[in-house]
Amino acid sequence: MSPAAEAEAPWARRPKRADGRRNYDAILDAARVAFAERGTGASLEDIAKSAGVAIGTLYGHFPTRETLVEATIREQLDQLDQAAAAQADGDGDPLGSLTTWMRLAVEHCSTYRGLASFLAGSTYTAGAPLHHTSVTVHKAAAPLLARAKQADRIREDVTAEELYAVITAAAWARENSPASTDHSVRLMAFMVAGMSPSAEVPARA
Amino acid sequence: MSPAAEAEAPWARRPKRADGRRNYDAILDAARVAFAERGTGASLEDIAKSAGVAIGTLYGHFPTRETLVEATIREQLDQLDQAAAAQADGDGDPLGSLTTWMRLAVEHCSTYRGLASFLAGSTYTAGAPLHHTSVTVHKAAAPLLARAKQADRIREDVTAEELYAVITAAAWARENSPASTDHSVRLMAFMVAGMSPSAEVPARA
């Protein structure tokens, strides 16, 4: 919650010098491959080796694993943000817009094994590198959620936090589903149906 | 799927010699404390140290981390199995019986951070130490699920695998919720409501 944390995130910037940018990008590329293959717990030394840089170079650009994870998915999250804005501006079916966007969010939040845990963990930790990501997803969802509520397709008492919990839980299910059958789509369908005003759900305590 | 895997699990047995049993139990106690504090990824060396045994002794009883995790929760799972049998025999509300039991299952499956991932991962791996656990939960749920379907409170097309996915996803949400607010109860409520025959859920592809 310190103002310094909000002010400037040094790890968020690409280096200015040409060789620095080249290494920075090479590390990101290698990280994406490694995370895709072995999850977000992949060996940082292997990533540095694949990128052709010394381990110290990796730490220079990304002081913690979470900063590296954040950087590998930043563009996808921007895209998710834009998709939400596009859906909210359109005049399509409010529930359809929400569910379509949620499915996209689930895909993005399950890009790598372990990502959903990182995202869930950073939500309530203001200083975390992924906290900004988490907040962005919350904000992106808000207008879509509001529109679905106004159209009486989603219960009034569903909060943005709960929607985020639904998305990350489904993303986790996707990460942990066998390749043959992805359970997350069915879980999402159940949860969205359960969030309907017509569903029999006890009020929150 | 090899018959040898089904036949006998050496790590599943408590040792016969007195000193062996003492160490075995001490390791289990230490593991439960460590897993509760730091999750299922806790240091095995620390656990051995807390138990007052050499690291080789721990490996002698529990050749892999998963075997140790399995042993720490075996009694809880037996209890869950018995609870299901009790609910199925009773003549209470079928949906109430199912949801009560599911909530208990969620609690048991989220005893330690990381347990839900272990459980989800072992479902489709026949040789895994936790596979038997996973199968037990599936089997325990079956009669409760059948009763709820017969009473027309749960959609006919909901499978035992999906019910298990619902439980583990909620368990994961519980593991990853802040201490102040446990999102899993709400997610469970949404999913159970979404599994109702009256809910608007598209049929499976």
Next chain:
DNA sequence: ACCTGAACACCGTTCAAGT
């Protein structure tokens, strides 16, 4: 401003030697 790699700490895992 950025890169390098040695150095240290810690942990997982195995295994020869013991009782």
Next chain:
DNA sequence: ACCTGAACACCGTTCAAGT
């Protein structure tokens, strides 16, 4: 039948020295 702890491999992380 079980225990011990040294030994090896691997990885995370830091930092003095370089360009």
